[in-house]
Structure formats: structure tokens, C-alpha cells
Amino acid sequence: MSASTVTRLVIVGGGTAGWMAAAFLSSLFPARQLTLTVVESAEIGTVGVGEATIPPIQVFNKAVGIDEAEFLRATEGTYKLGIEFVDWLRPGHRYMHPFGQPGQAINGASFHAWWLRLKAAGYPHPLSDFWMSEVLARKNRFDFPSSDPRTPKSTLSYAYHFDAGLYGQFLRRIAESRSVRRIEATVGSVALDGADGTVSHLELTDGRRVEGDFFIDCTGFRGLLIGHALGREYEDWSHYLPANRAVAVPSERVAPPVPYTTATARAAGWQWRINLRHRTGNGYVYVSDLISDDEAAAMLLANLDAPAVGDPRFLRFTTGRRRQSRHKNVLAVGLSSGFLEPLESTSIHFIQHALIKFAATFPLAKDDPVSTGIYNRIMGEELEQVRDFLIFHYHANQRVGEPLWDRVRAMPIPDSLVEKMDLFRARGFAIFPNQTLFQEPNWLAVMLGQGIEPQAYDPLADTAPLEEIRSGFDAMRRTVHQVADSCRPHEAFLGAAPAATRSRA
Numbered sequence: 001m002s003a004s005t006v007t008r009l010v011i012v013g014g015g016t017a018g019w020m021a022a023a024f025l026s027s028l029f030p031a032r033q034l035t036l037t038v039v040e041s042a043e044i045g046t047v048g049v050g051e052a053t054i055p056p057i058q059v060f061n062k063a064v065g066i067d068e069a070e071f072l073r074a075t076e077g078t079y080k081l082g083i084e085f086v087d088w089l090r091p092g093h094r095y096m097h098p099f100g101q102p103g104q105a106i107n108g109a110s111f112h113a114w115w116l117r118l119k120a121a122g123y124p125h126p127l128s129d130f131w132m133s134e135v136l137a138r139k140n141r142f143d144f145p146s147s148d149p150r151t152p153k154s155t156l157s158y159a160y161h162f163d164a165g166l167y168g169q170f171l172r173r174i175a176e177s178r179s180v181r182r183i184e185a186t187v188g189s190v191a192l193d194g195a196d197g198t199v200s201h202l203e204l205t206d207g208r209r210v211e212g213d214f215f216i217d218c219t220g221f222r223g224l225l226i227g228h229a230l231g232r233e234y235e236d237w238s239h240y241l242p243a244n245r246a247v248a249v250p251s252e253r254v255a256p257p258v259p260y261t262t263a264t265a266r267a268a269g270w271q272w273r274i275n276l277r278h279r280t281g282n283g284y285v286y287v288s289d290l291i292s293d294d295e296a297a298a299m300l301l302a303n304l305d306a307p308a309v310g311d312p313r314f315l316r317f318t319t320g321r322r323r324q325s326r327h328k329n330v331l332a333v334g335l336s337s338g339f340l341e342p343l344e345s346t347s348i349h350f351i352q353h354a355l356i357k358f359a360a361t362f363p364l365a366k367d368d369p370v371s372t373g374i375y376n377r378i379m380g381e382e383l384e385q386v387r388d389f390l391i392f393h394y395h396a397n398q399r400v401g402e403p404l405w406d407r408v409r410a411m412p413i414p415d416s417l418v419e420k421m422d423l424f425r426a427r428g429f430a431i432f433p434n435q436t437l438f439q440e441p442n443w444l445a446v447m448l449g450q451g452i453e454p455q456a457y458d459p460l461a462d463t464a465p466l467e468e469i470r471s472g473f474d475a476m477r478r479t480v481h482q483v484a485d486s487c488r489p490h491e492a493f494l495g496a497a498p499a500a501t502r503s504r505a
Contacts, residue, residue: 004364006213006329007034012187012202012225013218014040017334017351019168021216022175023064024355031179038175039202039210041186051274051281052080052261052345053159055099056437060352064174074170076277077162078257078494081137083344085449086264090398095449096260097344098134100157101441102127103476104149109460112444114469116428116457121466127448129477132156135484137260142494143487152480159345161261161274161281183210187219190229198329198366199225213366217332221317221339226332232324234338240391241319242408243269243341247297248283248313252306256491263343264303267402268296271303272342277494279309285341290404317341321383326375329366331358338383343390349437353382385436388417389446396421396450421452428454 009025011018022038029036061071071077082098089095103111115127128134132152136142146153176182188205192198201211217225226232238244257275264271269286284300291299297312321338325331333354340346357378361371395413399405420443423429430443461469487493 004362006363006366008212009034009036009214009216010202010210010212011036011038011216011218013220013336014038014168014172014182015218015220015334016164016168016171016348017336018216018218019171019175020060020348020351021218021333021355022180023171023178024060024352025359026175026178026180027064028359036175036180037183037210037212038180039183039185039187039204042184051164051276052083052161052272052342053348054345054437055157055159056349057159057352060356063356064171066174071167071170072160072162072494075160075162075166076279077160078275078277079142079259079490080159080161080261080345081133081142081156081259082445083261083263084137085393085446086262087399088263088265088270088393088397089449089451095445096128096134096137097442097445097449098128098131098137099159100131100133100145100155102131102444103152103155107460107463109458109463110430110440112430113428113458113461115473116454117461117466118470118473120457121470123470123473125473125477127444130473130480131445132480132484133158135480136487137258139484139487140256140258140490141484141487142259142490152476152483158259161257161276163276163278164348183208187224190225192229196328196367197230199229212329214329214331214363217330217336218334220335223322223332223336225330226322226325226327226336230327230330232322232327232332234318235320235323236318237320237340237387238318240387240411240413241341241394242287242404243285243319244317245288245293245296246283246285246315246317246341247293247300248281248315249297249300249304249311250279250309251282251304252309253277253279254306256489257494259490261345265397265399265405266299267291268404270343271300273305280305282308283342285343287404321380324372324376325354325379326358326372328372329363331375333358337379340383340386340390343393344386344438346386346437350383353437354379381434382436384414384416385434386438388414388420389438389442391417392421392446393450396447396452398451421447424452424454426454427456427458429458 011021082096084096086094132155145156185204187202189203191200193200199215262273268291271284274281284296286296317339325337334351361375394408397405420432424447430440
């Protein structure tokens, strides 16, 4: 069996995507086996507004060899237990998509099936009362998951909020300590091999030339290699997800950081709020034909919890993906491969997912069609599943009389999403075909939160007397809240200093 002939890998573009690629690949391959070079220009800005993540980020950080406490200090990070959705179903309504799960399966039936049986019999307590991550979040407390299945902490899961710019710098230090070479320059042109159509080398604007066997395109929406050089088409999904603008601005920190993201529906889109140690991240994702940039910025600034720090920054995008995010000897990572709006904090996840799957299908040669084909299939299925999850948030709304919300409620949706909604409505079934990132607990939280009421439940939940189930659930509910009350406040857990003594940079 022959080893890979790819020994020189060039990452084009820095930022979060570029330095995640450099840090991850340098943790897998020794420098003697794979030479890594990052080409980035200070003249080209990075988007850098993403500050919220989902639990798989822990897997990536561990693979890179990151110490969690050091990482949180370096990135002004906080913990995240879920996302609160305000006014999404209708004005005045709120729910949370917590991480983890609401209890363990009982006698082969999902925990929520037993709760649905109780609910049908008049049980007054919501499922959220049993969801440890949500109970902790509501109380602004935090703790790590436990391996002991007897405690509600065994159902916990968490992610992070952090400054994406600082995260990139943190990863750069790690990568450079592992002999990753950085070239400060701007790419002027991309040269193709006339024989096989692969990328041969980069021509830099200062006259230098950078050769490689394989290239990772982290050039953002420009897609300098995957799009301009190799002509891979972009599939537009804006007919499903019409938001195409975002404006972001940080604000001062005036209260202890809460361990969850807040997403508040607005007439033309939605607004995020993310608490870091040193500041609060805010942004408004909107549809440009319903509100101007100036109006969107004014709306965002009018709904901050504290004075803004700096000027609003605008971002234009088209939701969708490259039909092939890997082609010839180029892999597109991050915005160059596609963009799904940040509603469920998946932007950084798709960077890490791309890198993990790339490592699992690492090319045996510059142009390896077998590994390229399976990679593109895996990434395509993942993106479509997450696309359905995001569409559902918009589609299942009751905000009648508002153009955006009326439009997305009435729009045709993918058959794959229709099937999911039908299954859940018919019997509370939330384990769907081809589930990837978002699985039963995720769909369960959002389906219930967006007002989908199951008409039946799993018959396995009828295998025990009702009063026995009620008694067990009452005891469990008390235990969940008692355990949550025994956990430390989120800020105390972080060991964060008062806001007044911290930098606002």
C-alpha cells in the first residue's frame, strides 16, 4: 500500500478557518510528513462575527490538544448550554433549545414519550423542567457533565461563546509552535497545471511563488481557488432561507454573562445576543428587500442592553453551498464552501466538520477522485440536514401579518422536512432518517418550542401504570432542580473578574 504523495499543503487565507485548519492538521501530521504553509494578508479582513458554538467544538479542541481553561482565558470565553428563542413562534413567546437531553430512555422508549403520556393525562409540568441544561441556564448556573447515570448531570452537554478573532490568534500560536509556516502576502493569481487541471502554484502580488501538492481555500465568500480558479458552482438556497445581510456590533458588559445565546425574532429577521467575559456580541440578520442597512443598524443599536463599543459592521451573503466543496487538489473550508446563517451556531462547526472529514479521506494523490467523491457526499448530506433544521425555525411560526414571516410560513419546503414534521406530529417521533449533526433531542426541543403538538406517543410508554410514571417524574423534577441549585453561578464557575476591571478591547 502506497503512502500519500501529498506532502506540501498550502492554506490560503487565515482567520478562524485558516488557523483551525493549520492547528488541526499539524496536530495529526508531523512536520516531516506534511509541510503546512498559511498564506494570509493583513489587507484582507476576516468576517469574525461568529462567537457561538455547539457541543462538537469540544471534540475539535481536544483533537488539537487545547487545554479548556487556557482556551477560555485566551478567547474571553464563556460556557453555553443552549439557545433561547424569543418571539419566534409569536410575539411574547419564548423557548429554549438546550444541549444534552431531557432524561434517559426508559424501558426502550424515549424519555419524552413518557412525558407525552403524562401530558395527555393533564400533567402540568413542561418537558423543560426535566432538561438539566435548560434548568441550569435559566438559573444562570453551570457544571460539567457527569459519567454517573444516576445524576441529572449525566444528561448535560455544553459548548462555548468566545471571541472568534482571539480564537484564531490562539490557534495560530499553537500551529506556529508546530512548525507551520506563515507567509504575509496577498495572492495575485492562481496557476493551474495544464496537464491535469489541478492548482500548480500561487502567484503572490510581491512576485513570490508558492507551490503545493494540495490547497485549502479559506478565502471567504470570494472562493478564490474553489470558485474563481476551479469554477465550482454555488447552489443558492435563499428561496428557503431568505436572509442575506447581517450587521454586528459589540456592546459593553453590564451584567454577569449568561450561559446561553439569545435569538430574538424581528420583523425583517432576527437579532442575536452572546455574552462574553469582556463584552456582549450583538447582531441583526435580516432580509435586505424588507429593511435597509441603515434601518437595520438603527434597529440593532436601539435594542442593545448597553452602549455599543465601536461601529456596526455589515456582512452580505447568499445562503447556500458549493455543489462541490472539494475538487481536484483544492478543499474549500468555511465561507468559501458555503454559508448557512448563524441561527443555530453552525458556522464554526462546519469548519471543524470539513477538516475532520478531510483528514478521514486524506488524498492519496494530488487528484484523488475516490476520496473527493465520498467527502462531497458526506458534506452535502450534512449541509442539507442542517438546512432543514434552520428552515423549520422560520416555517413553523405564527407571526401572522408580517411579510417575512407570512412568506416563510407559506413557502414550499423540502420533502425531507415535510417528512420530519409529519412524523413528529403523528406520534412524537423525532428520530429521523439520515440524522447527522442535529438529532432527537435537538429536533424535539425546537419542534415543541415552535408549537408542533404530537397527536400520539410511542406505545412503549403505556407499559407502566400512570401513577407510577407520575410519581417518578415528580421525584425526578425535584432532583433536577435541587441539583441545579447546588451548582455554582456561571460567572463564579468561570472565575471571571468584575466587568469594570476587564479590558473592553
